[in-house]
Amino acid sequence: MFDFSRLPVIDNHTHPYLFEPDPVRYRPLDSFVGAEFAGADGAAVRDTMLYQRWATRELAAYLGCEPTPGAVAQARAAVGDEAAYVARLFASEGIEALLVDTGYPQPPVDMAEFRRRVPTKILPVYRIEPPIKTLLDERVGYDDFVRRFDAGLRRAITEEGFVAVKSIIAYRTGLEIDPGQAGEEAGRRGLERALAEPDRMAASKPLRDHLLLRTLRLCRDLGVSFHVHTGVGDKDIVLAKCNPALLNETLRRPEYAATRVVLIHCYPYLAEASWMAAALPNVWIDLSEGVPFALAATDRIFETALDLAPTSRILFGTDAFTGPEHTWLGARLAKRALARVMTRLWERGYITETEGIEIAAAILSGNARAMHGL
Numbered sequence: 109m110f111d112f113s114r115l116p117v118i119d120n121h122t123h124p125y126l127f128e129p130d131p132v133r134y135r136p137l138d139s140f141v142g143a144e145f146a147g148a149d150g151a152a153v154r155d156t157m158l159y160q161r162w163a164t165r166e167l168a169a170y171l172g173c174e175p176t177p178g179a180v181a182q183a184r185a186a187v188g189d190e191a192a193y194v195a196r197l198f199a200s201e202g203i204e205a206l207l208v209d210t211g212y213p214q215p216p217v218d219m220a221e222f223r224r225r226v227p228t229k230i231l232p233v234y235r236i237e238p239p240i241k242t243l244l245d246e247r248v249g250y251d252d253f254v255r256r257f258d259a260g261l262r263r264a265i266t267e268e269g270f271v272a273v274k275s276i277i278a279y280r281t282g283l284e285i286d287p288g289q290a291g292e293e294a295g296r297r298g299l300e301r302a303l304a305e306p307d308r309m310a311a312s313k314p315l316r317d318h319l320l321l322r323t324l325r326l327c328r329d330l331g332v333s334f335h336v337h338t339g340v341g342d343k344d345i346v347l348a349k350c351n352p353a354l355l356n357e358t359l360r361r362p363e364y365a366a367t368r369v370v371l372i373h374c375y376p377y378l379a380e381a382s383w384m385a386a387a388l389p390n391v392w393i394d395l396s397e398g399v400p401f402a403l404a405a406t407d408r409i410f411e412t413a414l415d416l417a418p419t420s421r422i423l424f425g426t427d428a429f430t431g432p433e434h435t436w437l438g439a440r441l442a443k444r445a446l447a448r449v450m451t452r453l454w455e456r457g458y459i460t461e462t463e464g465i466e467i468a469a470a471i472l473s474g475n476a477r478a479m480h481g482l
């Protein structure tokens with residue numbers, strides 16, 4: 109049996125958060141789903157979800173308290189020096205760096221404060237939807253729109269320290285991108301349509317497709333990766349249009365082949381994503397959100413990702429969004445699951461012992477380290 113507990117970890121997908129002491133309910137016990145389960149009754153429903161049960165026990169053991177949500181909340185609220193606590197927590201799992209999508213929450217978390225409280229290497233990711241919303245709200249003309257859109261993205265990468273770009277078009281008009289919207293005339297018509305019906309999301313689809321294609325080219329020119337949300341998410345996801353397979357038509361085109369695209373989450377469409385990472389020269393897959401929140405699927409997520417994808421194209425992530433414990437919990441879960449998965453592959457004679465260690469190390473941090481030159 110492999111033991112990966114001491115391997116270093118880079119979390120490929122997280123969000124900024126500020127620690128909010130709440131002696132009644134500690135939010136990292138909650139997954140991203142179940143937002144409508146607010147109040148005492150809602151918490152009771154949440155507590156029957158597998159992730160919540162498991163997270164409560166793991167955190168209780170770490171904090172030295174009773175394994176109940178109330179006891180964990182109290183113990184966490186009493187921690188004191190937040191930065192020292194996070195440093196200890198991350199050191200215990202070898203967590204070395206976080207990629208941080210600053211587009212959620214809105215309004216944005218103050219990054220200087222976040223960095224003070226989370227003393228690890230922070231790699232910010234620039235999301236394109238907040239500037240799109242600003243430019244649509246201001247009803248600027250097309251030439252101004254794309255000039256400011258392009259300049260904002262370029263500045264983020266060249267001057268503001270962002271290391272990658274992100275889109276959540278799957279929450280807006282879906283992943284079925286029309287490659288025919290790439291030209292400037294198409295973009296101009298798309299903006300007119302979006303401005304004609306500002307309250308109907310579907311009217312902005314041609315414009316959003318145009319801007320996604322534009323971003324693919326900008327990322328290629330700037331030499332940074334483009335993170336695209338795929339798979340399920342919060343309840344406002346366009347559920348019928350979030351399968352990463354819908355991106356295949358666009359990503360296989362020669363003009364986008366030199367852009368490094370990271371399919372974020374992929375869950376539950378891991379098989380399609382694994383094939384895309386194998387079939388296309390420009391695709392990586394990130395396993396966040398499924399890990400850790402789809403707790404019972406963890407082994408299956410790693411196994412399915414490994415169906416076809418080159419092991420150099422698979423990235424560990426968690427989608428931590430309310431606290432450092434999501435990354436810690438995800439790292440523990442991933443290390444144990446990978447040990448079981450690699451052991452099964454080794455027992456069947458599919459990999460050697462050395463390969464098992466190399467593959468786990470690559471998924472947990474090596475592939476992200478190579479991508480960002482860390």
Ligand SMILES: [Zn+2]
Pocket residue numbers: 121122123209427
């Ligand atoms: Zn996320």
